[in-house]
Amino acid sequence: MADVSLVLAWRNLWRHGRRTWLTIGAMIFSNTLLVFSISLQFGSYDMMIDNTLQAYSGHIQLQHARYLDEPKMRYALPDIDASAQTLRKELGLSSISARAVGFALASSHERSYGLQILGVDAEHEPLVSTLPGLVKQGRYLDPAAVEEIVIGSVLARNLKVGPGDELTFLGSGFDDSFAAGVVTVVGVFESGVADLDRSMAQVNLGYFQEIFAMQGHGHSIVIRAAHIDDVDQLMADISTLKPASDKLAIRHWDELQPGLRQAIQADMTSAWFMYLVLIVLVAFSVLNTQLMSVLERTREFGTMMALGLQPSRLARLVMLETALMTSVGLALGITLGCLITWYLSHVGFSYPGMEEMAVKFNLPDRMYPAISPVSLTLGPGIVAIGSLLASIYPATRLYLLLPIEAMRAA
């Protein structure tokens, strides 16, 4: 028996076993729920970010400084292919690809649709975007070929074309000249992102530059970092190589997809409001239990003070009791939450209506919560802090205790 205080605190907890278990029950309930929903949240945010960025925008883009706000043909970067090549060499990173963007009216034999046409570096594009890998019919662009086009699945359906069919497109070029071409559809991709599938087409960059009279210009150099956490470092490296100017801007994915971070923020805010309410309710439970426990032991505390114990030591005893109770709730809550989450992270999780929502946010139709040390401990940790804070009030009551009056208490 090394520490009598610890033994004392532990046994005190079980003087009213049912009360203690009910309080711990509230903690376990909240902790389990928090572990599960925070894991689910983190899992879906990561997936949302990855799916959205990988499909099209990449992690970082080099653009003309005005292109982000006014995506116009003329806000282009010169010698884009060479710039991309230099960057690949200097950064030692191959997942860097140049693009040019134009609008055109595409016509098949039966239909005409306005579409966004992308000139891409077919060799490097697959390294920055998942689209080339999502070609469901036919194949992706051949880097050496000209007059080939890959289009989105909805667009293909609307134009009533498939691999092998011809499309003509009309648009206006870099110098406001008339741009027209005849291309063969070689592939149809299906990304699941409605906007891309409905209105995007890709051709080889060289061919694009020729048709749209780009004179070597392009609109963006898209960079995909090895991991999303590397983005900030990569941004810094790029800006030393290519300092931003009134012609050149280095754009973080936050700027390219402002909705993404904000949707996460909005979701996070409402989720934390809910978590906070749970935490406050647990704190009330702890406050109730500890205050009762202090009040019913007034006489005992009086004796201890008569024996020469300082109120601070008694207050510490009460805090120690709360800490022990919290630890039990923490351990059991995390274990239970972890088991449930672990199970669902394997079989997946869905609820009615989720599929429709998932499509909107580029998520799969089953969710797989991501267990991480943070997602396991964040919620329960705050519950523990809340519980300890809640027991401060009962603990301070000990400072008001006078030994003889306390000993006289029933």
Place this chain on the structure above:
Amino acid sequence: MQGFRLHFVMLLRLSWRNLWRNHRRTYIMLGAISVGVWAMIFMTALMRGMVDDMLNQGIHNLPGHIQIQHPAFLDDPSVVNSIAEPEGELLAALNQPGVKRWATRIKVPAVIASERESRGINLLGVEAEAEADITGLPAQVSEGRFLESNQDQGVVIGAKLAQRLETRLGKRVVVMSQDPDNNISERGFRVVGIYRAEMPGLEEYNVYAARDTLQKLLRIEGRVSQIVIVDQDYRDIESLYRRIEKVTPSTLEIKPWYEIDNYLAAMFNMMDGFVLVWVIIIFLALSFGLVNTLVMAVFERVREIGLIQALGMRPRLIVYQILLESLLLLLIGLAIGNGLAIITVKPLESGLDISMVAEGMAMMGASSMLYPNLTLHDMLLANSVVIILGILTSILPAWRAAHLDPVRALNST
């Protein structure tokens, strides 16, 4: 009856006094119930407001509560899949009272070009005077005017599109699309109005022209893409839907809004589920404290309960007394919680500015102002869940109190 009333008054008095014997515990529990009930209602009002906004936006964007179109149109929104303007029975049904508004529209993909830029767009041919009820667009025109007749020769474009095209009010733009024979048809339009949509994405995409003008341009005189119908309330369109469905020719397809947009339908259906789950979670978190309070209240009074049992009080009355105590606690907590919810939601009803996350909200389909919606239905739901489940949770401690052995109870310390 008299006897029952006397009993009840006595029990009520007993329960009330017992409640305040340990006033600190009662205050803490009241605090917990109030915070819980407040959170239930407050959060629900915010979510309800957001989902209503998403549904309104979504339905304005579809548009309409019910749509009639060519069976292939939703999949392939081409000029080829047009339908004749309504006539006969269908026309008569549409003109019946009960239909708030109906109109025909043309909707085709097109390309719009200024002298500097071109863009792919969604070209809409609308009946000018019906549009206010269908998409609410006329109210969003910030510069110039909306279309004045079905023969209007101008177009109304979004502010963002105007910026992209580097054009402005009064300038000419060229609109290109195809006719049913796949010939390019194009003509110049003057920009007569510029609108600002709550969803920035739409501004870039939707271009409004007069219906008859487009029929001429696309060479589809007398034909339209869709008939859209607006009922009084989107939540309750079943009877109107069935009436119109009966008279819709079988060559046409009729769909209610919730079959056209799965996301909207999912949001609509999920909302009630969400409210229930949220209310129950909060209740469960509260229930531990509630049971705790009752268990302790019984524990402290073991001797006393033994005594009144020994004096001949029926166990049933002891159950009632404890339940009544729990009910009183819940009712006071609910009163405070509801009151708090009302006074915190009311000042926000003029709108909560969440433009910080506007583009995120746009992704979800909601606008950057949040108007909390405190509905009687949601409040009733929260209150009844708390009372019903609260009483159910209290039964066990109450029953245990009533079945104490009087002799042992009297001898316990």
Place this chain on the structure above:
Amino acid sequence: MSAIHCHQLCKTFRQGDEIITGLDHVDISIEEGEFVCLSGPSGSGKTTLLNAIGGLDTPDSGEIRMGDIRIDQLERGPLADMRLHHIGFVFQAYNLIPVLTAQENVEFVMQVQGIPAAERSRKARDILREVGLEGMEDRRPAQLSGGQQQRVAVARAIVSHPDLVLADEPTANLDSVASTHLMGLFSELNENHKITFVIATHDKRVMSYARRLIKMQDGKIISDEAQ
């Protein structure tokens, strides 16, 4: 440092509308190693005087010195330390901590005093043997008789060799055998360890053990004689 000097101690209480005199200009000196009994009817001021000496209660006026320390002028903190290290208390109602065993009850105070675990354990065992509770170290208070509980309380009070033990009606809840046993223990401790004892009681048998008997009435000392 254990000589106690009280000078002109006064203390009044309010009870409802009445003002009750607890101590009325009490002067008393108790030397090191004395074995003193305070006797008198209920409300005569015995407990008030004990509490004042032990620093549990502050007098309205007058002074109390223990050695050269003014007890009546100490703050709560130093007073608690003073009790912890120099004074042992024994109460009428034992006041043991119900969730701790006899051994743990004794060790608890020593832990607060900062005595290392091994020493604590040994001392507690020794003192429990000394008060006649060998073999009962692991029992909780509820498993002990009143007399045994009171002996645990005594063991707790004297384990760190305080200079002074204050006992308030220690035998009130005990039968005569247990009372005799307890008083025997007190005198033995007084002789062997030179601990000063001040015992408030109205038990005649207890008084017979005292070497100095102080009688009180209405907050005043009415007689003070050695026996």
